[in-house]
Amino acid sequence: MNIMSNTPEDLLKEKLDQLQCHFTWRPQKETIDLEDLMYRLQDSIDMNMKYEDQSYNQLAFVNCLQGKCEEAIQHLKEAEKILRENHKDEFERRIIITYGNFAWVHYHMGQLTKAQTYLDKLEMICKPLSDGPCYTAMIPEVYGEKGWSLLSSAAEYYEEAKECFAKALEQDPDNTEWIMGYGTVLFRLEAFSGTPESCDQSQSVKYFRRVLELDPDDAMAMVLLALKLQRLRQNEEANELVEQALQKNSDLPYVLRYAAKYYRQRGSVEKAIRLLKQALELTPHSCFLHHQLGLCYRSKLKYSRSRSPRNPEFQQKVKLINLCKYHFEKAFEHRPRSAVKPQLDFADTCIIGGEYSRAEEIYSRLVELVDIRPENMQSICLEAGLFELHQKKSETNAVSLFLKGVKIEYNSRERKKCRMNLLEWADRKLRVNAHDSKALGIKAFLYQLDGIKGKATEYFEKALEFDPGNEQYVSALSQLRI
Template structure:
């Protein structure tokens, strides 16, 4: 094939909607981590998860495993024919696009052109634009699942994709479930406590159950969200029903385990997690959750000083380290597991080991905002309670506060800073630094009059401080 025809082929490939053109969403992503999760989802199965083989094929291509990628796409086609039957052509748009790209990269240009021809036939009656692409609900849905599997920064895009799919197919259970999942994850990251009447994820999960009362994963996800709003009776009923109808669903088991852990029934949570691990023993998520459960038992034991058997304590610490360590081994970039492992080391008197982990985490690049905030909050707590350095703790909490607003980690930074500032002012009412921190916190919370008052007080004891003057100019632009 001539260079001109090759370039023409590449132009057409660039117009496709598939993982090879959505590739940028996989930049700066731990491919091994996503790959393991996709492989687990294939093992687990599930009513609604898109076509994980498609995304798995793209990852294998990125890792240089083109033959394996081709097998993934063949399996994707087989599954689509098996599940969707008459709807196969519309469902295969993304898969055919991936195959065209893969054959192009493998130098099999005639095969690539063959799949472009198939797409032209399929899409010509579906699209007003190029006849080799069509933004039908099936394509929006597949892009939504792909975004959900990539990284947390893509959750907003996933939400928009499922919303677009629902515009044309509002009663489709899969797109409704995808939309609910995106909303659930976004709310989990934001940490903003809303009441259930205005929570978008609660409303959408109820919508899924209206369309499909047998959707057990939606049922237990809804239970978790209602638990946060202290609607315990309905939440209990939802979880029990989900476990009754889908006792062997690993997705149900993992969500139910979290539910019971939050309910302080840690032994039941551990039992459910052990059962889930039988299906996916290489799940870093499940091992991390096991570690958290054993840490809960450890904390409860330490609070009850009368039963603080050092032998039991040592066993629980070993369990925590085993599961957090396994999670890290399976997923070396698992930042939350590393933070939790460091926390256990501190509890066990292994400060040097914890500090080594913290130093490594601080040196990482391309860390997502929520994980960066998690690092800063734990470093602040470490400085506050272990090195007894309020100044260093303040620095970390302030850094965490600046990363992103309104998340659960933001709230923890805010609360710690407020507590430190008030404690310092109680010790010394003329502490300008503490007054300045209070002013900053009030400004962050939108309490401008209180912020002005604090900055003015701070300036009485630190005249000419440019930081406080600048803050006042922003808060009182007309003066």
């Protein structure tokens, strides 16, 4: 029999759970790379980026998760001060999340009276703004800040961030902050194969254009729009936008990093490296900058063919491999969960340099990750599978990894490549031995996946001829016949 607890602490917790703030939103300690997020938020504060109050708010949440509650209080005070100075007319609408965070931090510190004080303040602010719970109000300022917080936390939250910006724009359609947020989350989702957004690469373009209509000096909108136009082969306008952005904000790391990516993709690698090094001086812990530098050096590595240690080309190759490894490793140093691509690139560089055991160590760790974006796990399965197949000559392990990638129901490029590798392997085995039960089972599974039930049944039956009693094949056949 459950007895409801009515202690003051429990009653207060019930009220706190009604709040809209970082402590009630989805990102938690287990799903984000705290150290990396802390560096990124601190960088945005140090560079006087837009929405500085939001950075202080989210940093306070990170501090509290790290057990640094006093620091959290100081950062919330900074957020409140900025809002009072910069948003006098909108202060009450914008302070809701900060006061919610204050209440939660005081609760974690055991200061229940102070926590209740902030709940009382929220009740006074929110009652005129909302018909819902008296301690919060679902207004654009709340949706917008939640969207930015989710967007900066981890890729797993991008879809939810998109919904938040959409709700903010429903009520405030010409607000550049929410338009930029919506455009940015579309930009990121369009880059993931398998998302609905990836089917139309131009959706984010209209939002960046709209930001520039309302604020022609927004350099971030310029460089992000340029990257999209580059992908759409509208190179002349893209080039003009990047140059314009650099003229306006040549000392802003976020502008420098996207401009560098633009130049790297255009083939101007040396220019990209110069911009990335400039940005790295301003934000030395940036995962993005280190990853981009690694990619720049790897693009130069392609042209180093010699294998003779005395040959200058070979010496240059070794130098480039070491630079790639250094920057890729820096890119995932504080992001073991979220920086999957830099880790795969690091492993690939190790393979180029013949360091197979180091690559295997990376793949083994990545395969064990849970609760990451599906296309990231499919990328891991693909790259680890190819390593098992070509470097370790372990067909069994390779097939197992490709199968794992295919079984993740997410229609990415990586899944298609896993499928292609499985099909090539099965066909190759069957050319040598038409009775290979495992290859027949793989073909059957792929037909089943494609919805071709007749062929799937035929191949599962053949597989059972040469592997009688295989429970997996028997079970699959039973499902197909039902």
